[in-house]
Amino acid sequence: MDENTAARRVLTNDEYQDAARRVREAARRSGTTLTPAATDDIVAALLTNAGLVAPPPEPEPGACTALFPDGEGLWAQCEQDLGHADEYHSDGELEWTDDHPDAVPPQC
Numbered sequence: 001m002d003e004n005t006a007a008r009r010v011l012t013n014d015e016y017q018d019a020a021r022r023v024r025e026a027a028r029r030s031g032t033t034l035t036p037a038a039t040d041d042i043v044a045a046l047l048t049n050a051g052l053v054a055p056p057p058e059p060e061p062g063a064c065t066a067l068f069p070d071g072e073g074l075w076a077q078c079e080q081d082l083g084h085a086d087e088y089h090s091d092g093e094l095e096w097t098d099d100h101p102d103a104v105p106p107q108c
């Protein structure tokens, strides 16, 4: 499958919270209490493996609000100026366009 043509399905917030709860409960059964960050990391890894992605976060203000999920399923936000004319968005490592099926275009 070409990863540039097939969009990964984005979970709803409810689906994501349910998945995170199940991961925390499974860890607890093994005697481990996960931090929220560890839970998010594990859920993102599981979702990515299944071709799914967590709901995008609220973009940080003060920069372009374009969002894109990286290869690990973690959301990156464009670091360029709000409303930049360049069609490429970038967080300094990843570069993407609004045409990509996984991209969330700027909200301005």
Ligand SMILES: [Zn+2]
Binding pocket: 064, 065, 066, 078, 079, 080, 084, 088, 089, 090, 106
């Ligand atoms: Zn941008």
